[in-house]
Amino acid sequence: MVVAHTLKEHAIQMADIASSSAMRFFRGSLGVEFKLDESPVTQADKAVEAEVRSYLNQHFPEHGVFGEEHGQEAGDGRHMWVIDPIDGTRSFLSGYPLFGFLLAHLVDGQPQLGLVGMPALNEVYVGVIGEGAALNGEPIRTSQQKRLDQSILYVNEGDKIHRDHLDLFNCLMQAGQTRRFAYDCYPHALLAAGHVDAVVDYDLQPYDYLAVAPLIAAAGGVMTDWQGRALTLESDGAVVSAATPDLHADLLKLINT
Known part of the structure; x- marks a missing residue:
């Protein structure tokens, strides 16, 4: 072994x-x-x-x-x-x-x-x-940020979220203290290193998220799908990463409002 x-x-x-x-x-x-x-x-x-x-x-x-x-x-x-x-x-x-x-x-x-x-x-x-x-x-390690209103929030694939989930997109535009648009894996890596507090991502494939999830978990954070479920090969590709369980819970509430 x-x-x-x-x-x-x-x-x-x-x-x-x-x-x-x-x-x-x-x-x-x-x-x-x-x-x-x-x-x-x-x-x-x-x-x-x-x-x-x-x-x-x-x-x-x-x-x-x-x-x-x-x-x-x-x-x-x-x-x-x-x-x-x-x-x-x-x-x-x-x-x-x-x-x-x-x-x-x-x-x-x-x-x-x-x-x-x-x-x-x-x-x-x-x-x-x-x-x-x-x-x-x-x-x-991830940051210790627990409050969404004080967080550095990255929105990945924002154009697709805007297209498919306009109400959620509008909510995200009011969330966090600092917001940035981005794509791909780097915002999640920055979250693992403590520079970014949260990332909402969308329309991913298993090879996009399965490497990121254990990295963030090992660094002390949380990454799941938009319903809070653990990520697997069968996940739908809508994911949320957060530095702490409290921040993750707040993001899930926002996403599922």
Whole structure:
């Protein structure tokens, strides 16, 4: 059996591989395709995932793998690695440095390890349930903010929330002390490190949120779906992250009013 700290070391190694691979393409000449949902995919997405899968096949051949670009390999049914090679492809292809690499390890369907790598920033956030979280090897924790009206609130995918949940969008525009619009994984990583207090996000895929949830939990925060349920491969992709249980409860009340 592979122990948790060994998995963490392997995850950090894969983040290094993914970062080197992505940065070979960043702000260069990219071949871009569009999926059926019109989201872009670049040569870089495919290259990063291929290199990480190769590492996993070498070191964990019995484990399952689920990646954004190359689908799912079942493995032993207990262990699953979930990969988003470039979270924020639109950022990546436009030269914006806030794209990430996401990696989760699930045991019996439950996320136990989560990693957020930020290749252009040289930052690697990693958390293991029961062991805490770190940024580039230094321990991190969420803030102790309990009050929504005093919080730093990020609204991810605000255009989609505005389109599909206008009343909620209007409520969010009145919430928090400081509000920012954003996309992708970085606001959640900043929450794990104590800089952001809450993030409301929407229309995500499992490879978008399964790495972030254990990172935030290991750092002392809470991340669930909009109904307060734990995140799994089957979640609907509407999520909320908060630094404390009290703040999380207030956000759930706002979302479900």
